[in-house]
Amino acid sequence: MTAELGYTYRPIGRSLRSVYSGATVHRIERLSGDLQSEVAKFRVNLENQTGDGLDFTYQNEKERLLQPFEISSGVIITPGNYSFDQFIIGVSSGWQRRTVVNFSVGAGSFYDGDRNTVSGDLTLRPSPHFRTFIGYNYNDVSLPQGDFKLRLARIGLDFVFSSKLSWANLIQYDNDTETAGINSMIHWRPEAGRDLFVVLNHSLEDPNRDDHFHSAFADFSIKFNYTFRF
Numbered sequence: 001m002t003a004e005l006g007y008t009y010r011p012i013g014r015s016l017r018s019v020y021s022g023a024t025v026h027r028i029e030r031l032s033g034d035l036q037s038e039v040a041k042f043r044v045n046l047e048n049q050t051g052d053g054l055d056f057t058y059q060n061e062k063e064r065l066l067q068p069f070e071i072s073s074g075v076i077i078t079p080g081n082y083s084f085d086q087f088i089i090g091v092s093s094g095w096q097r098r099t100v101v102n103f104s105v106g107a108g109s110f111y112d113g114d115r116n117t118v119s120g121d122l123t124l125r126p127s128p129h130f131r132t133f134i135g136y137n138y139n140d141v142s143l144p145q146g147d148f149k150l151r152l153a154r155i156g157l158d159f160v161f162s163s164k165l166s167w168a169n170l171i172q173y174d175n176d177t178e179t180a181g182i183n184s185m186i187h188w189r190p191e192a193g194r195d196l197f198v199v200l201n202h203s204l205e206d207p208n209r210d211d212h213f214h215s216a217f218a219d220f221s222i223k224f225n226y227t228f229r230f
Helices: none
Strands: 002-009 016-029 035-048 053-065 069-072 075-077 080-092 099-110 113-127 130-143 146-160 165-174 179-191 194-205 214-226
Touching (some): 069 130, 069 146, 080 113
Antiparallel strands (some): 016 035, 035 053, 080 099, 099 113, 113 130, 130 146, 194 214
């Protein structure tokens, strides 16, 4: 079940372009009718005339675990009902800029412990034909069962050669599973209704956590879509 309610106020002749406030609720139940998980979020966003924004978010999560859950290596959440909150403040710059920055910090409870988060990404668009971005997410979690830190780093390189041909690349690293993934996709659209995709996926793992990565999975695929019009 999902519910959403929001309102956007647009001042006239002010430095602010819009003020948005809204709430969303997502609830998932088991077939028996018992709660599996629920997320309730209340958000306030301020945006100026150049698209720069300031965001305030309060989020409450509820979850019912029927079995022990290993959330990180050696850290096991016991079965039970959990409810925890988080407050997040974020800033962002308008997407029309050549340099786009998004940054947020959050703090709150997490299961029967605490969690602090930092998230940010930097996007550079020196020309209409090239874009690159760097993203980083950090979670510092403290639980009675143990403490752990999660880091997710992403690097992207996108090339737009023309309105018909583009090449997107993404490299991602996760310290919890010690995996690095590479995704590369070429998209060619000679005309509307005809699309060719050439995709390469490659996953690397460091199971011994000795900074020596080994190939774990590789996949190469070609997909062509053709729309018949009559």
